[in-house]
Amino acid sequence: MSSVPRLKNKTLHDVARSAGVSLMTASRAISQPELVAKETREKVMLAVQVTGYIPNRLAGGLKSQRSHTVAALVPVISVPQFLPTIQTLTEVLEQAGYQLIVGQTGYDRAREAALLNTMLSRRVDGIVMAGLLQPGDAAQKLTQLGIPVVETWDMTERPVDTVVGFSHVKVGSAVAGYFLSKGWHRVGLATGDDQRATLRREGFLSVMGREVPTAIVKAPASVQLGRQALGEVLRQDPLVRAVFCSSDGMAQGVLIEAQVRGIRVPEELAVLGFGGAEFSAHLSPSLSTVQVDGAAIGVHAAELILARCQGKPVAQRIVDIGFQIVERESTMVSNS
Amino acid sequence: MSSVPRLKNKTLHDVARSAGVSLMTASRAISQPELVAKETREKVMLAVQVTGYIPNRLAGGLKSQRSHTVAALVPVISVPQFLPTIQTLTEVLEQAGYQLIVGQTGYDRAREAALLNTMLSRRVDGIVMAGLLQPGDAAQKLTQLGIPVVETWDMTERPVDTVVGFSHVKVGSAVAGYFLSKGWHRVGLATGDDQRATLRREGFLSVMGREVPTAIVKAPASVQLGRQALGEVLRQDPLVRAVFCSSDGMAQGVLIEAQVRGIRVPEELAVLGFGGAEFSAHLSPSLSTVQVDGAAIGVHAAELILARCQGKPVAQRIVDIGFQIVERESTMVSNS
DNA sequence: CTGTTAGCGCATTCAC
């Protein structure tokens, strides 16, 4: 099977010859049909069929200086939070004739820098980051080269280029405020160790005004780690009244661990997640969470990149799509 | 910000001039350093630093006929089952200097064919499919062009090129056999409408030898659809004893719905999922499931593609990685 | 509306 007579790819040249026109006419008939006489166009289209021609976009890109590809850099592809963003990003880009190249940084700065270089050497037309770009040589180079960059799922006043997201610090303080408004003072945190989760924690603590029982687990978080985390928080304060988790997956683990330990949610323990995962609404008790519109982030990111690629000016370089605390059963009790 | 003086990319030419060597020497110093005198090499490396040169892999690829990219086609990127596969695939490929381009078929044959053409026009060096390739012109073309293709997460005796996966029919019959061995005859199905879920259903029914209460939901499945599905199955048979679900997400929904309705699992209703999701082990009751090693599929797929790209013969064109029924609390009762 | 010319940036092939 390894010695198949690998059929050579047809080139535009073959098409042109088969259609009896020049190379350039064939090229135009395909990419700018309106500039070509109807009859000629049909001849070329027929030749394309006959020869089984598949254009080589790499070659075209060499000349036109655009690869029609966009890089997406995520910590790990399987982080559920980013999935809706990547999904819509892929869809919108594809409709515009762009494809996505994915890279995984593995929460590692060195790899992020290396990956950025790889992507540059592939001449991607734009870069979408999950999170903020690490400052450094790579970031500078991007600005110098004028490559569109969209940072997402976070917020900053000075993006490398553009940013679509929200403030994690504000999320943390909003949740703390929410807990306090419920009269819950014995609160705890079950949180991942990644940068954004840390920001939420800081926002939370700044409103609380003191340290609170905290379990920090290694990102990416999971249901299992959520269960362990509740154990840790309870060790630090057996009478903790409410826990803020850094993901809905962890929160699910906390719910399960509470159930196993016979702790009633929300009567004895309130639980709040983060991310607005599909399943959170359908757990029992249903899970309160901080809802973020990941799909909207993807759409905005795609539009920013596309606008930049077409040389259009961008109205808003900083898009704050905000967030929303969705109150469900896991935190729903009358104030006491 | 849209009128930044877009710095032109440096080319190998610039590097060569800066180093005072010829273009070709610069090229070699970078890609085949051992063929160049140490002194020359260092001059070139310095010049690379000074100029801030980033190689253009598209240009190199034009000549060498390899893009060092691989296409991955999935129905939707957010289908949890494929995530471990995509993740390891990306990792292994990246280590070998290859990047992944993702495409979403949206469970749509026409889009799959169109996407394949798009990927061909990008001259990807290989294609990894989630599931089997639809027979058709596109598939034929792939064979003609001798492009490595790995079909995954399914099994066939006649792959387009290679296949890494397992038989969904066998999964279905194994689960049916398992249920029967437990003495459960009033069984039901809660299943998605995608092709692979349908195969599992067929395998299941072929062993049962008759139709059973079935809820079919639109893919991609979800926790919510799982809850609805149990409702539907119960409507068809209020005394159903065991349900086989087409994903762990759906199974989780079934568990929750059972809990809400006061149906005890596993005493009154046994539940079995599919996919071996991380969370399944940590639910309460823990979820029995059909475990599949998605990461192993990714590793195998990457190795097959890489071997083919390097012209090495492939030992096994058909790799069956099998599956395993993992018995947990949701089906664990003494035989009756 | 169509054809000609001249590269895009690099790597293969051959000389030296």
Next chain:
DNA sequence: GTGAATGCGCTAACAG
């Protein structure tokens, strides 16, 4: 060990 020529497949820019 190094360099010059040539072309990968296509398109921008100009002539006709």
